[in-house]
Amino acid sequence: DAGITQSPRHKVTETGTPVTLRCHQTENHRYMYWYRQDPGHGLRLIHYSYGVKDTDKGEVSDGYSVSRSKTEDFLLTLESATSSQTSVYFCAIHGTSGSSSYEQYFGPGTRLTVT
Amino acid sequence: DAKTTQPPSMDCAEGRAANLPCNHSTISGNEYVYWYRQIHSQGPQYIIHGLKNNETNEMASLIITEDRKSSTLILPHATLRDTAVYYCIVRVGQGGSEKLVFGKGMKLTVNP
Numbered sequence: 001d002a003g004i005t006q007s008p009r010h011k012v013t014e015t016g017t018p019v020t021l022r023c024h025q026t027e028n029h030r031y032m033y034w035y036r037q038d039p040g041h042g043l044r045l046i047h048y049s050y051g052v053k054d055t056d057k058g059e060v061s062d063g064y065s066v067s068r069s070k071t072e073d074f075l076l077t078l079e080s081a082t083s084s085q086t087s088v089y090f091c092a093i094h095g096t097s098g099s100s101s102y103e104q105y106f107g108p109g110t111r112l113t114v115t
Numbered sequence: 116d117a118k119t120t121q122p123p124s125m126d127c128a129e130g131r132a133a134n135l136p137c138n139h140s141t142i143s144g145n146e147y148v149y150w151y152r153q154i155h156s157q158g159p160q161y162i163i164h165g166l167k168n169n170e171t172n173e174m175a176s177l178i179i180t181e182d183r184k185s186s187t188l189i190l191p192h193a194t195l196r197d198t199a200v201y202y203c204i205v206r207v208g209q210g211g212s213e214k215l216v217f218g219k220g221m222k223l224t225v226n227p
Contacts, residue, residue: 033214035217040219041219042202042217042218042219042220043159043215043217044217045214045215045216048214058214059216088156090158090159092158092159102147102149102164103161104151104159104161104215105161106157106158106159106160107158108157108158109156109157109158
C-alpha cells in the first residue's frame with residue numbers, strides 16, 4: 001500500500017470554528033489532492049497541489065484553503081466550518097514515474113462532522 | 116473531460132464473471148478510460164486503465180469497443196470482496212496533473 005496517512009481520522013467540531021486536516025505521504029510524490037465525498041455524490045475535488053507551494057482550486061473549493069510547505073504534507077483548512085462541510089475527506093497522491101504516474105493512491109479518509 | 120454513464124447497480128453471483136458496462140460516447144481521441152473502485156468507507160482503489168487496446172492485469176480486464184464509445188470492465192471470477200462501487204472515468208493523458216472526475220459510479224453486489 002502507498003504510504004499515505006490522514007489525520008485526524010474522525011473529528012467533530014462546532015460551526016464557525018477553524019479546522020485543519022492533514023495528509024502525509026512517504027512516497028515523495030509530486031501531486032497531492034483533497035476530495036470530499038457526500039451521500040449521493042461521487043468524490044469531488046476540492047484543491048490539489050502539483051508541487052511545494054504550488055496549489056490550485058478544484059470544483060468545490062469555496063470555504064477551503066490548502067497549504068503545502070513540504071513535499072510530504074498537504075493541509076486542508078476549513079476557515080470557518082459550516083454544517084454543509086460535514087463530509088468524508090479523502091487525500092490522494094500520484095507521482096511521475098512508473099505506475100505512480102497514472103495511478104492515484106487514496107488515503108483512508110477523515111470523517112468530519114460539523115454541529 | 117468526457118462524461119461517462121454507468122447503470123446504478125448490478126448483481127453478480129460469486130465465482131461468475133462480472134461484466135461492468137460504461138458508456139462514454141463523447142470521448143476524445145486522447146482520453147483514457149480509467150476504472151477505480153471503492154469498497155465501503157475506504158478510499159478508492161485503482162483497477163485498470165486503457166486508451167484503445169484491451170488491457171488485462173491481475174485484477175481485471177478492460178475491453179474498449181473499436182469506436183471507443185463504450186467499455187466493459189471484467190472481473191473474471193467475482194468474489195464477495197469485489198462488492199464495491201465501481202467508477203468509470205475518462206480523462207486526458209495518463210500522467211501529469213491527474214484531476215479525476217468521479218461520477219456516482221455503479222454499485223456491484225456479489226452474492227454467495
